[in-house]
Amino acid sequence: MGEPTEYDLVILGGGAASFAAITEASDRGLSTALVNTGLPLGGTCVNVGCVPSKHLLALGESAFAPQDNPFDAVRYSDDEPTVEWSAALDGTNALVEQFRQSNYVDVADHFETDIYEGYGELVDDTTIEVVDGADEGACITGNKALVATGSSPWAPPIDGLDDVDYYTSETILEERDLPESIVIIGGGYIALEWGQILHRVGVEVTILQRSERVLSAMEGQLGREMQRAFEEEGIEVVAGNDFQRARAPAADGGAEAIQSGVAVETTLDGTKRTVTADALFVATGVQPNSKGIGLETVGVETNDDGTIHVDEHFQTTNPDVYAAGDVIGEPELETVAAKEGNHAVKNSFGDEGVSIDYDSVPAVVFTSPEVASVGTTELEYMDKHGTCSCRTVQMEDVPRAKAVKNTDGLVQVVKHHETDEIVGVHIVGPRAADMIMEATLAVKFGLTVDDIIDTVHPFPTFSEAFKHACQAFRRDTSTMSCCVE
Structure with missing residues (x-):
């Protein structure tokens, strides 16, 4: 191993957590370098996760639209739509390349981050050596190190x-x-x-x-x-x-x-x-990419499931090594990984002691209908309090859903049985991924059902379903006109 090149922060991994970290580090005037291991620069989300899957979901929705037409006045011929899968992948790959270049390669260049391509290992405290790949033999060291190697698909132990x-x-x-x-x-x-x-x-x-x-x-x-x-x-x-x-x-x-x-x-x-x-x-599901990267060598401990053990400030059992993203476990979301990477830098270089309230992190499934959820479920609340104050409204009772004939789904609100604060919101329906943000703010800031009721919502919108679920705590919504406050 040659003499390592020195930086303030060195990173193992090239996804969302890594790039949030270099952004925060740049704001602090710190020098950074990363070793991109595994997937191309950008990690799971841009290469094989969020970007390609959402692109292909939209493509599939367009192909399926004639079969899903709810309007009698609209007619289609009997011809089935044809999808050229190879062409679909070409479009996906072009989109991924565009995102990778503009959101990662150009960003790294803007922040003057040195990128080393290859399989990296921690070899001495905060020193990373590239042991395989394009930059094999390169060695970098930093005052602090961040492990953000992500996760990979996991297969269960099924015989055969x-x-x-x-x-x-x-x-x-x-x-x-x-x-x-x-x-x-x-x-x-x-x-x-x-x-x-x-x-x-x-x-x-x-x-x-x-x-x-x-x-x-x-x-x-x-x-x-x-x-x-x-x-x-x-x-x-x-x-x-x-x-x-x-x-x-x-x-x-x-x-x-x-x-x-x-x-x-x-x-x-x-x-x-x-x-x-x-x-x-x-x-x-997925498994953390924590094996074979030298964690044991530098005194970084892992949990039984292979995730890296960190405290609430993302510090590992080696005080100079931090970890963020999928490699530290659930929730495995790009936005959470980015927040963790940002906080790891704030804590390692600024001693700010910032952490994340994971209870107010929304989860989304981008199917049709969409699924979105934040906070406590009915069962979790029952287990904790022995009672539950919950209301559910069906999308078929929401004016916008009826108007556009897209009525699959529901909205459930879980509130505290004494304070009326909203502690959980769970949605299936059109645009649930967009609707969940109002609910997330309600959970994060302890808003009550009356706070939502007292807020004027535009009519007719799907977001009214959340308000209707809150109104269900106060009135019989089956005898309610469209815009009752």
Whole structure:
């Protein structure tokens, strides 16, 4: 190892947390360098996560629109829309490249951050060596170090899974010829978003979920409503699976299996079932990229699940090393990673002691209908207080939803049973991803249901559904005119 190049801050990783860190460091006049490990610069979100998936969800929605037309006055011919998947990926790749250049490469150049490409390892306290890749042999050191290596798709320990080919949210973006049918293992946001993308571009989709409902980490009504919406659209959703085995069917009954499809053996309500398809997609979550990066060498401890152990200020067990983003665990969101990276710099160089209130971080699933949630669920509140003050309104009772004939979904509000402060809001419906921000501010700043009722909302909008759910604590909303305050 040669003499290391010195900086104020050195970073292992090149995603959202890293770039929020270099932005804050630049504002403080600090010199920075990062080693980009794994995905191209920009990390998961821009390369294989948010940007490509939302682009393809919009593409799928356009393809599906004629079939989903709710207006009798509008007529379409019997011709089905045709989606050229290879062309769709070309458009996706062009968009990703645009985002990567403008939001990461140009930003790094603006802040005069040195970028080293290759696989990096911590080798001595805050020193990182590039051990493989384009800049192999380079060595950088800093007064402080930040580990922001992100996460990768995780596959569950299902018998035979290692012996069959399967897609993940990363590898599906490399597939130019889609199968006619696919079975997806998983029921979280990745499974639902990709399930709908693939279904709407012409793939027959079956989703297999281990727990009793999809989106099992969210409020129960959301998962049940999404399962109903998906099945109505033609996507088969099977919950409550006890997975036994994954295998490739044997060709012509022979003893040696040839991968010409996939079979998933599961037990459902005590009954054995085999689900077959042309291909398999594993969407069961992510695992932190914490192995093989020298954490043990520099005294950085990890938790049982492999995430890096940090305190509330993002400091690891090595006081000169901080960590942020997916590698420290949930919630694995780009915006949270950026906030963590920013705070890590503030704490490491400014001793500001800033932390994050994760209870007021919203979660969104960008399916159609969309799903959005913030704060405490009904079950969580019941477990803590032994009671719950909750109200739910259906989108079919919201004037805007009825006017545009887009009535799938609901809004539930959970309030404190004594103070009336809003502690949780859970939405399924059109534009839920945009609606959740008003609810997030309510949870973050302790607004009451009356604060929302007393705020004039534009009519007719989907956002009125949140107000209606708050009004349901005060009146019978079934006998309410459109604009009652």
